[in-house]
Amino acid sequence: MTQTQAAAEPFAARAKRRAERMFGQWGVFFRGFLKHPTMVGSIIPSSRFTIDKMLAPVDWDACKLFVEYGPGVGTFCRPVLDRLRRDGSLIVIDTNELYIAYLQRETRDSRFSAVLGSAADVEAIVRAHGHExxxxxxxxxxxxxxxxGVGPAIAEATWRVLRPGGAFLVYQFTARARDFMAKHFHRIDAGYEFWNVLPCKLFWGWKD
Ligand SMILES: C[S@@+](CC[C@H](N)C(=O)[O-])C[C@H]1O[C@@H](n2cnc3c(N)ncnc32)[C@H](O)[C@@H]1O
Incomplete structure (x- = not known):
């Protein structure tokens, strides 16, 4: 739909279309959870409070490549793309084929790539997309x-793939991720977001 068509669309029809899109997204997220519950780990996507707090320390002018692990149905993708520079890239990696197929279908942005795979393979994936x-x-x-073994392997691969000055941004219901991060990231800032189901811990590991 073009911008002119969207402006001419009656309010009720627009609200219905938005509701369908939202419940469609939640439906896909829930189906993905039923398929792989321990890999997904949550039945509700992150809140906008979590998104804003997590992304606040990013220096967007200096960000050419942003990578996301476990995008699910893309809760963070649009907020990241809205902040990302025009010549930047966003690569998202998820092991759930339902989510990757959904993101490839729904996210129309030339800066965006959705990859079916494991975060443990981030270095090969980044290289395959033409980045160091x-x-x-x-x-x-x-x-x-x-x-x-998967958590430690992902933390180590992430350390290697980041440029000096870059950061590993992590949100989780428990502090488990911090244990894996601390082996490689010596400066870790921590935060907390109450307005999330469930309230979650936030970490920013800096590669100084
Ligand atoms: C809690 S969901 C996160 C959803 C979304 N990012 C949000 O904030 O609403 C966790 C996601 O991690 C994905 N996942 C689990 N193990 C993975 C791995 N080794 N590599 C990449 N993604 C993985 C799951 O498929 C799921 O989409």
Missing amino acids: HADYVLSGLPFSTLPD
Whole structure:
């Protein structure tokens, strides 16, 4: 739909279309949870308070490549694309084929790539997209319920893929991720967001 068509659309029809899109997104998220509950780890996407707080420390002018692990149905994707420079790129990586198919279908932005795969393979994925390093990596992964060894492997690969001065942004219901991050990231800022289901912990690990 063009901007002119959208402006001419009656309010009720616009509200209905928005509701369908929202429930469609929640429906896909819930179906993905039923398929792989421990890999998804939550039945409700993150709140806008979590999104704003998590992204606040990012220096967007200096961000050419932003990578996200576990985008789900894309709760963070539009907010990241809205802030990202015009020549920047956003690569999202998820193991759930339902979510990746949904994101590829719904996110029309030339800066966006959705990859079916594991965050543990981030270095190969970043290289395959023509980049040497990422400026920022965001994670919504449920570190506490990932299979043994996967969390530490992801933290290590993330450290390697980041450029000096870049950061690993992590939100989680527990502090488990921080244990994995601390092996590599010596400066970790911490925060908390109450207005989220469930309230969650936020970490920013800086590669000084
Ligand atoms: C709690 S959901 C996060 C949803 C979304 N980011 C949000 O904030 O609403 C966790 C996501 O991590 C994905 N995931 C789990 N293990 C993964 C891995 N090793 N690599 C990439 N994604 C993974 C799941 O498929 C799921 O989409």
